Amino acid sequence: MDFFKKQLEQQQGTLLYPERYPYAGGKDRYACFFEDPDRIKLEIVARRKD
Numbered sequence: 001m002d003f004f005k006k007q008l009e010q011q012q013g014t015l016l017y018p019e020r021y022p023y024a025g026g027k028d029r030y031a032c033f034f035e036d037p038d039r040i041k042l043e044i045v046a047r048r049k050d
Helices: 002-010
Strands: 014-016 029-035 042-049
Touching: 002 014, 002 029
Parallel strands: none
Antiparallel strands: 014 029, 029 042
């Protein structure tokens, strides 16, 4: 998930809910919520591997 966050930052995207990263989707999910340059809200979500 950190790979996507780094790519987002390099492309000057806007990370949403940074205080909740990487668990903005809940404790059992890694999630990265962001806005693209056109202000469209997108998310990348994956299940946690324990």
